[in-house]
Amino acid sequence: SSTVHQIQSGQVIVDLCSVAKELVENSVDAGATAIEVRFKNQGLDCIEVQDNGSGIAPHNHESIALKHYTSKLSSYDDLSELQTFGFRGEALSSLCALSRFSIVTCTQQEAPRATRLEFETSGKLKSTSVVSGQRGTAVIVENLFHNLPVRRRELERNIKREWGKVINLLNQYACVQTGVKFTVSQQPTKGKRMILFSTKGNATTRENIINVFGVKTMNALITMHLKLELVPTTAGPLNKGKAPADGSTTEVRVVGHVSRPVHGEGRQTPDRQMFYVNGRPCGLPQFAKVFNEVYRSYNASQSPFIFADIRLDTHLYDVNVSPDKRTILLHDQGQMLDNLRESLIELFETQDV
Ligand code: ADP
Ligand code: MG
Numbered sequence: 001s002s003t004v005h006q007i008q009s010g011q012v013i014v015d016l017c018s019v020a021k022e023l024v025e026n027s028v029d030a031g032a033t034a035i036e037v038r039f040k041n042q043g044l045d046c047i048e049v050q051d052n053g054s055g056i057a058p059h060n061h062e063s064i065a066l067k068h069y070t071s072k073l074s075s076y077d078d079l080s081e082l083q084t085f086g087f088r089g090e091a092l093s094s095l096c097a098l099s100r101f102s103i104v105t106c107t108q109q110e111a112p113r114a115t116r117l118e119f120e121t122s123g124k125l126k127s128t129s130v131v132s133g134q135r136g137t138a139v140i141v142e143n144l145f146h147n148l149p150v151r152r153r154e155l156e157r158n159i160k161r162e163w164g165k166v167i168n169l170l171n172q173y174a175c176v177q178t179g180v181k182f183t184v185s186q187q188p189t190k191g192k193r194m195i196l197f198s199t200k201g202n203a204t205t206r207e208n209i210i211n212v213f214g215v216k217t218m219n220a221l222i223t224m225h226l227k228l229e230l231v232p233t234t235a236g237p238l239n240k241g242k243a244p245a246d247g248s249t250t251e252v253r254v255v256g257h258v259s260r261p262v263h264g265e266g267r268q269t270p271d272r273q274m275f276y277v278n279g280r281p282c283g284l285p286q287f288a289k290v291f292n293e294v295y296r297s298y299n300a301s302q303s304p305f306i307f308a309d310i311r312l313d314t315h316l317y318d319v320n321v322s323p324d325k326r327t328i329l330l331h332d333q334g335q336m337l338d339n340l341r342e343s344l345i346e347l348f349e350t351q352d353v
Contacts, residue, residue: 009094022091027051055107261298269305
């Protein structure tokens with residue numbers, strides 16, 4: 001029933017962050033090299049994500065917003081190897097149920113004729129019309145939660161905090177996506193559109209951080225290339241299920257940028273902490289704890305700026321534990337953390353502090 005659909009959708013799309021996250025990840029999955037996120041009235045009126053990705057082929061227009069439709073998974077076996085962000089086919093259908101939802105999309109073959117798609121709350125295609133456009137897709141979410149009055153009032157009441165969170169999340173994507181030119185803009189109800197930040201496509205993470213946080217922040221950072229050697233201790237995933245024998249090790253790398261440890265000085269960098277697993281933004285509180293503890297042994301009064309991408313083999317972790325895929329289970333995390341602590345101390349010791 002439509003009530004059940006609405007309730008389930010409200011569990012996939014819980015706030016502005018989930019809208020931005022789902023749409024940006026779809027654009028990345030579609031191979032976009034430019035992504036523009038446009039807010040109206042901080043997202044309360046509209047969130048639009050426009051990309052220059054593959055576009056949606058006409059034969060998929062009917063099914064694109066139906067529940068569990070996805071083009072990204074052909075069999076269950078694929079799940080563990082999956083490189084794309086999405087795979088559940090729930091985001092677009094949920095957004096249909098919770099907002100005024102439309103898409104403008106165009107593939108290479110159809111350009112410059114794009115199609116505007118409008119949907120019913122069930123995800124059923126309601127109407128199509130031809131408009132002009134280039135290759136890519138714009139997904140337009142207006143009046144989020146308009147049909148869930150309690151949720152809508154909560155969003156309006158907490159808009160300051162929600163806005164901070166969604167901008168942080170977009171900062172996090174913009175910094176890590178070296179192949180994507182990111183632009184984020186906002187237009188107040190009365191007034192003109194302002195660009196909040198933008199990155200260049202084909203950049204390094206260093207250049208991205210400069211464009212998002214400023215050159216002063218970047219100058220206060222040191223670059224990390226930590227190699228953590230993991231020894232398989234039990235018959236587990238590290239060992240592909242076999243008992244340990246030949247003393248072989250697995251390498252996990254932690255790459256990125258972290259505040260230069262400075263004894264006792266004033267604030268150098270914003271205390272933003274961004275963690276990723278193989279380029280996928282996620283919360284890693286245990287890792288954050290190690291970084292903070294080691295850093296505070298140099299400078300007790302501050303927390304460091306952290307941009308850390310944990311690069312490891314896909315069989316060493318499990319991303320499918322929560323629907324928003326922000327939670328990641330790392331196997332043998334204890335060993336990784338011990339190892340990380342030692343490597344960080346070593347890195348900091350080789351700096352002039
Ligand atoms: P999922 O990402 O889990 O597949 P979604 O509901 O997020 O599910 O999207 C459904 C489908 O719509 C995707 O599998 C993809 O084929 C298509 N799609 C969504 N956004 C885009 C986009 N920006 N560009 C091209 N195709 C898209
Ligand atoms: Mg998706």
